[in-house]
Amino acid sequence: MTNLLTHSAPPDNNPTLSPRCPNAPVPEALKPMLAALPQRRFFKLIGGGSLTEADKIASLAKAYALGGADCIDIAPNLAVIEAVDTALNTIPGPRPVLMISLPLDPDPHFRKIELAEPDCIRCGLCLPECPTEAIMLPDALNISQALCYGCGRCVPVCPTDALSLLPFQVDSQIEAALSHPAVQALEIHSHYCDPGMLATFLDRWQALLHDKLIALCFRPEAIPVPQLLDFCRTAQAQSALPILLQIDGAPMSGTEDPEASRPALEAAVWMAKQLASHGGNFPITISGGINTHTAQWLSETRYDFIAGVGMGTMARKAIWNLPKSTAAEAAKQIIGLFKTKSSGLR
Ligand code: SF4
Ligand code: SF4
Known part of the structure; x- marks a missing residue:
């Protein structure tokens, strides 16, 4: 099986994790994003784990940053990171958190x-x-x-x-991507949610993970519950920061269909039930099929534990061909739906 580990570190059945010091201060750059989670106002632009057209991603990132995004999630590609970093440096006010996405195993996002x-x-x-x-x-x-x-x-x-x-092989890029000072968070995508593989990965890169927020993106269906919980706890053992769960309904399935995000919403409900009955406590966000209709669904009581969304296909499509002069306003309107209607403060 081809994955990051085969090129970056030998398999290790007994990796030694070195947790971040629990008393270490939360990095300033992460605070606005972490504050958005309990308010259920979290909005992330998903730039695409294997989308590497740097200038295009930088334009999208800038528009969504100006529109109020909490996080910009991009490919682990140095050219993309540099371009987005440069673009974000030109915006007034606080920057969104810059996250890179990585595959732990053969994952459809890559x-x-x-x-x-x-x-x-x-x-x-x-x-x-x-x-x-x-x-x-x-x-x-x-x-x-x-x-x-x-x-x-x-x-x-x-x-x-x-x-x-x-x-899409990202192995050769991972060290440079994780070392880049602008990268404040990483999202680990996994198809199989293997706790041993995750532990080995975290152990291999622990020196570069200090103060980085870790998110896990997976589809929980078909994974045994004890394994899922072990997977999440393995990540938590590495960090004193909250581990974000991004529950994926149907990867890269964005359409305008009002029901497109239903698989993600329902997968999140299922995951939350498992966590509640087994004592797990992780902020849950959703991805896969997210569109503007999702904001309305999030106002339902059934989904009132969901901290926010990662929007990819439809967020990109909405401003793909817009001039810079109108792209930020269009992005702001989309994000506004999630910052108001889906808010726990309604
Ligand atoms: S439709 Fe999807 S898989 Fe096909 S070329 Fe476009 S981005 Fe790639
Ligand atoms: S759909 Fe038509 S144009 Fe596209 S790859 Fe297939 S044969 Fe070629």
Whole structure:
């Protein structure tokens, strides 16, 4: 199985974790974001774990930062980190927390499309499916690898099976990404939620995790409950900061369908029940299918424990082609829905 660990550290069945000092002060830069969680006002722009078009991500990040986002979550790619950092330095007022996303194991957020050119008949059916306009058909089909984030929408429409998804390898970037001074948080994506693999990862990178907030992103279904709890507690053992859980409903499934975020909402309800009955206490956010309708669902009592959202596809799509002059205002309107309607202060 290809994963970060195979290239960065040998498997270790008995890793020794060194927890952050419980009395260490909370980094100033994290305080506004941490304050947004209990108020249920947390909003994160998901830039895309494998979206590496640096200038585009930097523009999105700036617009959502100006719009009031608490966190900007980007690929573990130095060019993207540098571009976003530079963009965020130009905004007045407090910066959102800069988070990088990493795959612990083969996770769908870290894929790229591959085209078998001889099989492509240039029918163009895949073009309108791509949310990032990565596919172009001037003469031959051209796919921007930097813009592709592996959502898979183009694959099933291809009549000749010319498109397939391959893992996006980030291994060579991880040390530089975690070492970058602008990176204040990391989100660890996992398909299998293996506590031993997580412990080995945290142990391998502990020197670079000091004072970084750790989030875990996973789909809880099909993972045994004791294993899930162990997975979360393994992360908590490494940090005196809260461990954020980002419960993923249907990865990269954003559409305008009012029900698109229902899998994430219901997965969060299920996870919260498991935590409540087993004594776990972690802030829960949701991702996967998040759109503007989600703000309305969050005002329902059933979901009143959810601390906020990470919005990817629909957040990017909303301002993808807007000029800079209007992008920030559009982002502000989207974030405003989550800062008011979904607020526990309603
Ligand atoms: S539709 Fe998704 S998988 Fe296909 S090229 Fe676009 S971003 Fe990549
Ligand atoms: S749908 Fe398939 S055959 Fe048609 S242009 Fe896209 S890759 Fe080529």
